[in-house]
Amino acid sequence: MKSNIRVSFCTDFSDTANAALEMILFNAWNFNIDIYIIHLLEDLSYKEAKQKLDDLRTDLKHRICGSREVNVRIFEKGHKLELITHLNESYYFLNVVGLDGQGQTDGQGSFLKLLYQYVKGGLLVVPKNHEVSIENKLMIALEYKNIERIHYLMKVRSFLYFTFSKLNILIRVSDEESLEAKEQTTEVIEDLFPGLECEILFQNPKDCTESMRRLFKEKKLNYTVVFKGDYFDNHFIDFMNKRTKCIQPKEMLIRVCTAKRIISAIKENQEGVIKMELREL
The missing domain is CATH 3.40.50 (Rossmann fold)
Structure with a gap:
């Protein structure tokens, strides 16, 4: 029996995070994927975040079938390095994150910048306007x-x-x-x-x-x-740092680390x- 790959999904409940989730779900129909939902507390209380995440987990369990797991992990506000440590020690096949968070600032958001700098595994950065296609x-x-x-x-x-x-x-x-x-x-x-x-x-x-x-x-x-x-990794870091929030690419970026x-x-x-x-x- 083929084993499932484990994919982390970092969400702040923004529109871009939702777009990243839809990309995961599109592929989860056809591939052996377990989803691990990761959330760092910012504006919501622990109780509010847990309720939203529990609802999301229930929804995902109904939307994907078969022997696939959907798990939730919450990190306290300010515990970004603990989150990074978790991602690195869990050896996820891929770590998925939206290009822009709730703030939608110019350049790289602080959370994405941290992921890009310290995450040792693969990273998939999904823009809000990406197009899901059966032909890639x-x-x-x-x-x-x-x-x-x-x-x-x-x-x-x-x-x-x-x-x-x-x-x-x-x-x-x-x-x-x-x-x-x-x-x-x-x-x-x-x-x-x-x-x-x-x-x-x-x-x-x-x-x-x-x-x-x-x-x-x-x-x-x-x-x-x-x-x-x-060289091209550094090129895209430079692009994201200089990008204004008005520039919304459609292409997803996969950054391989192996x-x-x-x-x-x-x-x-x-x-x-x-x-x-x-x-x-």
């Missing part, structure tokens, strides 16, 4: 020196195929990278995802920003995937690697 278009951006991390996507291989994903892989390369190295990289990626539509772009540093703009404009992307510590040993285990097809799997109906 992804931009996967990384530096050539980090190309081994592309194997992480094998953990969500079932999701990529089920949603007929179209992959646009942007690789930042230096002039020193040989044509042979690029050809070998292309072969590796195509072998990982046979049958999926996949466009691989090798771009030198000065052309990367323009390539991203073109992809966003022409491809109507659903997801952008970056890797923690990579250890080298996990990449090695995936490449060697070792048992015990947690993957996102389709439900058995």
